[in-house]
Amino acid sequence: MSAKLILANFLPALNDLYGYLKRILVPFLTVTFIIYSLFYITPGSKGFEAELIWPFSYLIWIIDFFSGSLMNQDFYLAYFYTLQLVAGSLLLSALIVLVLYFFHKRNAGTIVKGFERLIKVSSGFHILIISLIFYKFFPHLRDASPLHPVFLLILAFGNGSIAEFYNSLEAEFDKVFQKEYALAAVAWGHNVYRYSLRETLIILIEILNARIPIAVSSTIVIEWLFNLDGLSYIILDSIKGREFGDLMISTALIAFTIIFVNVLTEIIRNRLDPRVRLI
């Protein structure tokens, strides 16, 4: 019996952990290795003054990255700020969309329809333009903290983000509420939201997970314009200064976060949806 079989049969929790670690590490190492190699062969790359040649220098780099010796306090703070911005904007959009969808299902009055129209029209709002208008006409925002509600609103509405969120959520939720068990719950006079809570929660988490890369892209614009000390600011700054070392660390941190959240979403889905466990 192989070690893998023993692990799967006798230590299922450890086997799951091994599977999740594999799903985090393999894509992360692949992505960072490709980016490192591209930077390494680029002439004029600063921050790669390693004693060993490629690909051994990558091994040293990745060990240093995980040991934390590559990053100073600024990196951790910047990472924390960017995480706050991304998570805050996604939660705000989720809140707006859920409230609107709830009112839409209850009673689609003029105000609700008006908000829906606003959200659809917001697909034309370029995040750069909204940010520039706020930058120009509200100068006090230039020194504001990253969690200022205006930044979260800009991130939520910019580039049609909330419109896409609302469209996908509406389409998926409508499918759930058309299922037989939901219709049966309505027919029996039960609260349909209670019965479909688990399934709708899974959908919501999956949509939020899919929107993280888009939110990170948007933070690049916001952080640069309003001088927020986030990770995206470091990225643009290091691109302008050709500091490839800093750029590599920031990119690796973002890649790690996205891959980690992907796996976390999978774990939550497995916990919430019993059908997945049966398979």
Add this chain to the structure above:
Amino acid sequence: MTKKLSWINSHRVILLLISVFILGLGILSILNVPLPAYKPNEHVTLDSGEWSRFAPVSWRLPMGSDFYGYDIFSRIYYGLRTNLIYSMLAGVSFLLFGIFLGVRIGYYVADNHDFQKFLKGQIVRKAMKIKDMIRFFNYSRKGSGILSSFINVSNSFPILLAVLLLRVILDEFINSSSVKLGLSMVFFGFISSPRLANMIIGKIKRLRAEEFIQSAIVLGLSGKKIIFKHILWYECRYIILFQLAYIMGQATILEVTLTYFRYGANPPWYSWGLMLDNMVKFSERSLYLLFPVIFITVVIYFWMGLAEELKKAGEEREVSV
């Protein structure tokens, strides 16, 4: 009896008017028709020979002039040309890669048996031939697995960051800013293509079991004809066009953002991203500098609205079928 326009219909009428306006202006600008009175790099001058800064709106200057005495309409007009050409580059690469990936994975995935046979006997001999290696990647499950993992990776990495990283590397090898922007847009189309590929794969897998495809195979129609005519054109055209319109909108956003960050087009190409910078600096002195903002919003809204309408049309067609 007068019939009142419903909200949806009026929305469609507005979108149609915007479409005619943007497309008409875009075609004229791509054909280089000199519609504005001034060239984008030509200063509007007073009789005294000085630059006419912040000139008011007139027939010759429909949007006034900016701080440097340039005609704003002229810059918007030629900026539209730049924007459409680079967006089309992204759109074409998106279509090519998306259709290639979708068709290869969806239609040409061979049985597991073929892959095992391939592995058993002929790895060494076939691996020597490049053509067969390409076939191996195209037809085998292993190949489709690699392509599927590409889809997963590209879906989970920030696109703007990926384009910026490419730009950093290109800076060291290429001097021309327009070539660099062009390559960035092609790359953007390439990494966005899994969106289209995923949809085509789903559609093809569903359609392969349908009777009309089986009849076409029995009748002896070629694979190309079945794929391009019966599947892609008759069944997937709304999906493809909807995705294309969406990507054109995203490409517009990307082009403006890159140009604003000084990674975009430089003269002789004129871009809206550079005009936004002027808006920040001088909009207190002239509100005409807000015209580019309105124009960019309208263009993005046009692409996104078009995408939504095409999506609805596709869904309506599926329901009616």
